Amino acid sequence: MLAYGELLAFDRMAADARLAPDLPRRAVLSEMAGSEIANYRRLQDRLVQLGTDPEAAMAPFRAALDSYHDQTEPKDWLEALTKAYVGDSIADDFFREVAAFLGPEDCQLVLDVLHDSRYAEFAANEIRAAIAADPKVANRLSMWARRLVGEALSQAQRVAAERETFTDLIIAGTGDLVSVGALLKRLTSAHTARMGAVGLNN
Amino acid sequence: MLAYGELLAFDRMAADARLAPDLPRRAVLSEMAGSEIANYRRLQDRLVQLGTDPEAAMAPFRAALDSYHDQTEPKDWLEALTKAYVGDSIADDFFREVAAFLGPEDCQLVLDVLHDSRYAEFAANEIRAAIAADPKVANRLSMWARRLVGEALSQAQRVAAERETFTDLIIAGTGDLVSVGALLKRLTSAHTARMGAVGLNN
Numbered sequence: 001m002l003a004y005g006e007l008l009a010f011d012r013m014a015a016d017a018r019l020a021p022d023l024p025r026r027a028v029l030s031e032m033a034g035s036e037i038a039n040y041r042r043l044q045d046r047l048v049q050l051g052t053d054p055e056a057a058m059a060p061f062r063a064a065l066d067s068y069h070d071q072t073e074p075k076d077w078l079e080a081l082t083k084a085y086v087g088d089s090i091a092d093d094f095f096r097e098v099a100a101f102l103g104p105e106d107c108q109l110v111l112d113v114l115h116d117s118r119y120a121e122f123a124a125n126e127i128r129a130a131i132a133a134d135p136k137v138a139n140r141l142s143m144w145a146r147r148l149v150g151e152a153l154s155q156a157q158r159v160a161a162e163r164e165t166f167t168d169l170i171i172a173g174t175g176d177l178v179s180v181g182a183l184l185k186r187l188t189s190a191h192t193a194r195m196g197a198v199g200l201n202n
Numbered sequence: 203m204l205a206y207g208e209l210l211a212f213d214r215m216a217a218d219a220r221l222a223p224d225l226p227r228r229a230v231l232s233e234m235a236g237s238e239i240a241n242y243r244r245l246q247d248r249l250v251q252l253g254t255d256p257e258a259a260m261a262p263f264r265a266a267l268d269s270y271h272d273q274t275e276p277k278d279w280l281e282a283l284t285k286a287y288v289g290d291s292i293a294d295d296f297f298r299e300v301a302a303f304l305g306p307e308d309c310q311l312v313l314d315v316l317h318d319s320r321y322a323e324f325a326a327n328e329i330r331a332a333i334a335a336d337p338k339v340a341n342r343l344s345m346w347a348r349r350l351v352g353e354a355l356s357q358a359q360r361v362a363a364e365r366e367t368f369t370d371l372i373i374a375g376t377g378d379l380v381s382v383g384a385l386l387k388r389l390t391s392a393h394t395a396r397m398g399a400v401g402l403n404n
Contacts, residue, residue: 007225010232014216023209023257027242030212034236040229055225 001159001166002095002110003043004058004065009088010036012069016080025077025126032084032119039113046109060163064155071151078130078137079144085123085198086145087152088115090191094156097183101173127198142200149191203361203368204297204312205245206260206267211290212238214271218282227279227328234286234321241315248311262365266357273353280332280339281346287325287400288347289354290317292393296358299385303375329400344402351393 013033020026047054072087074080092114099110131138160167174180192202215235222228249256274289276282294316301312333340362369376382394404 004225007229007232010236011216011220014213014235018213023206023260024246027209027239027246030209030239031243033216034212034239037229037232037236041233044226044229058225 001058001061001065002113003040003047003054004061005091006036006040006043006113007058008065008069009033010040012073013080013084016074016083019074019077019080021077028119028122029080029084032122035116035119042109042113046106061159064159064162067158068151068155072148078127078141081123081126082141082144082200083148085120085127086191086194086200087148089120089194090149090152090187093187093190097186098170098173101169124198127200131199138199138201142195142202145195145200146202203260203263203267204315205242205249205256206263207293208238208242208245208315209260210267210271211235212242214275215282215286218276218285221276221279221282223279230321230324231282231286234324237318237321244311244315248308263361266361266364269360270353270357274350280329280343283325283328284343284346284402285350287322287329288393288396288402289350291322291396292351292354292389295389295392299388300372300375303371326400329402333401340401340403344397344404347397347402348404 010033013029013036017026017029017033020029044054047057072083074083095110095114099107102110127141131141170180170183171177174183195202212235215231215238219228219231219235222231246256249259274285276285297312297316301309304312329343333343372382372385373379376385397404
């Protein structure tokens, strides 16, 4: 799931980079995309090492991840950055939680390939500056962020419903459904804090 | 020119990767794009170090490079690979020649950021396999390659006509117009050899 997520994030972020107002900014989002594909390579290599066919291993997650991106195509630079900041961070938090249920080697690999915080910083600074220049931007981007999270949750439920092994891993990892609730609460709190940090409201 | 070329190559190659017949192949072209943007960063950093505004430094080359890519948008996977193999290699040869006229530090930087030969190998192998499976492919791709080179030459002439400092650099570097002719001849010979190596004709 993470491997296909990286491959797709590369593709979408590379396209979103065209929305940048100037070439140096375009380059930063392009580099952000570039780091996704470098991470993808590490995950694919690990899948091969485990004797799995990467294409087959990724197949069950394609529809949900494709849908998420199809439903959340940014229309401008700030929407693209908000997507990178809000969407990728919440996904990262989720993968970080799940990584804890894996063996030490795979856990470390997942933690290694999660997003570099300097890109989140770049996105956060751009969003803050845009809101400072025009406070009305905050409302628009807050609505956009809510849509991103809603769409992500809807696709996550789809994966959970279709993939019992995935749900089982999380339930086995957390211990019970109460703990799954606690996990969701941690994800939500971190998300709310991130929104507040750039002047968006949840 | 090379910096903008890398930034744009990233963008186009990332989009072309969607044409891949499977995810692992798509990932290879995506990685190839990723290496372009890493190279871009090195060139941009050098431009900043030289006290130049990167955006302004790249501006004179945008129209010609944009046109080249607009006129040579691949319609399928083999066209995308042929573009990467034929187009990028001839551009690399050109930049390699011009690099020799720069100071040692910039010369080394340009040589460093030129394409990794393993990607050219990947493209060449895919093209060879496609021709082996269906010899008619060779004709179609040969025509496509000629179009790529024609479009590249036409845009190169445009840059040369508009940018005297660029033309002056090459004439000063080669010594005279006769040597410019020799340079073009070297580029053409290397291109012809590459075409033949994968079963295409010039």
